[in-house]
Amino acid sequence: MKVSDLQKDLGLEVLTSKDYEDREITGCYIGDLLSWVMGRAKAGDAWITIMSNVNIAAVASLADVACVILAEGVKPDAGVAEKADSQGIIIFSSGKTSYELASLISKAL
Amino acid sequence: MIKHYEISGTDFANGGEASSDFKTVLKKLGVPMDVIRKVSIAMYEAEINTIIHGHGGTCDAEIMPDRVVITFKDSGPGIKDIDLAMQEGYSTATDQIRELGFGAGMGLPNIKKYTDDMQIETSEGKGTTVILTIKL
Ligand SMILES: Nc1ncnc2c1ncn2[C@@H]1O[C@H](COP(=O)(O)OP(=O)(O)OP(=O)(O)O)[C@@H](O)[C@H]1O
Numbered sequence: 001m002k003v004s005d006l007q008k009d010l011g012l013e014v015l016t017s018k019d020y021e022d023r024e025i026t027g028c029y030i031g032d033l034l035s036w037v038m039g040r041a042k043a044g045d046a047w048i049t050i051m052s053n054v055n056i057a058a059v060a061s062l063a064d065v066a067c068v069i070l071a072e073g074v075k076p077d078a079g080v081a082e083k084a085d086s087q088g089i090i091i092f093s094s095g096k097t098s099y100e101l102a103s104l105i106s107k108a109l
Numbered sequence: 110m111i112k113h114y115e116i117s118g119t120d121f122a123n124g125g126e127a128s129s130d131f132k133t134v135l136k137k138l139g140v141p142m143d144v145i146r147k148v149s150i151a152m153y154e155a156e157i158n159t160i161i162h163g164h165g166g167t168c169d170a171e172i173m174p175d176r177v178v179i180t181f182k183d184s185g186p187g188i189k190d191i192d193l194a195m196q197e198g199y200s201t202a203t204d205q206i207r208e209l210g211f212g213a214g215m216g217l218p219n220i221k222k223y224t225d226d227m228q229i230e231t232s233e234g235k236g237t238t239v240i241l242t243i244k245l
C-alpha cells in the first residue's frame with residue numbers, strides 16, 4: 001500500500017510537508033534503539049517509534065524507510081519536522097499504541 | 110573523488126550530516142539504492158561513534174570505480190578491547206546518550222554486517238581510525 005493510503009486508513013496526523021514521493025510500504029518495523037533500527041529495519045518499512053528527537057530523521061533517511069509513525073501520541077521535539085523535510089522524510093503521529101498500529105498495517109498490506 | 114568532512118564532537122543531536130551528504134553524492138552518481146543503503150548505514154554508525162565516543166574527528170569518503178572507502182579518524186580515548194566492543198550489546202554510552210536512542214551496542218556489528226571490509230586501528234588514549242570498504 002502507498003504511504004498516502006496508510007495515512008488515510010489509519011487517520012494519521014501529518015507532521016511534515018507531504019510533498020514527497022508517495023512510496024510503497026512493504027513492511028513494518030517497531031523500535032526505539034536507533035542502531036537496532038539501522039540494522040534490522042528494511043527499506044520500504046513503516047517505522048513505528050516513540051523516539052522523538054532529531055536523530056530519527058537521519059536514521060529514517062539513511063535506513064531508507066518509507067515513513068515514520070510516532071505512536072502513543074508522542075510529539076516530535078523542536079526542529080524534527082524541519083530536519084525531516086530537508087531529508088524528504090514523512091513523519092506521522094498517532095494516538096494509537098505501536099501494537100494497534102502494527103496490527104492495522106499488517107491487515108492493510 | 111574524495112569528500113572530506115569535519116565531524117563535530119559535541120553536536121550529537123544533529124549527527125549524521127556527513128552520511129546524509131555522502132548519500133546525496135552517491136545518488137547523483139547513480140549508484141544503486143541497495144548499495145547506497147549499505148554505505149549509509151555503515152557510515153552513519155561510524156560517524157555517530159566518532160561523535161559520541163571519539164569526541165569528534167574527520168571523515169574522508171573516497172569513491173573508486175569498484176568500491177567506496179570511508180575513513181573515520183578521531184583523537185578520542187581509543188578502544189581497550191576491540192573483540193569486546195564488536196560484541197552485540199556491548200556499550201559504554203552514558204545515560205544521556207542512551208536517552209537519545211544510542212548505546213544499544215549494535216553500531217560496530219552493523220558496520221561489520223553492511224560492509225565488505227572493516228578495519229579498526231586504535232590506541233588507548235590516542236584515538237581510533239575505522240576504515241570501511243563497500244564494493245560497488
Ligand atoms: N571511535 C571510538 N572511540 C572510542 N570507543 C569507541 C569508538 N567506537 C566504538 N567505541 C567503543 O565500542 C563500543 C561499542 O560500539 P558500538 O557502536 O557497537 O555501540 P554503541 O555506540 O555503544 O551503541 P550503538 O552504536 O548501538 O548506539 C562503544 O560503546 C565504545 O565503548
Ligand SMILES: [Mg+2]
Binds near residue numbers: 035154158216
Ligand atoms: Mg555506536
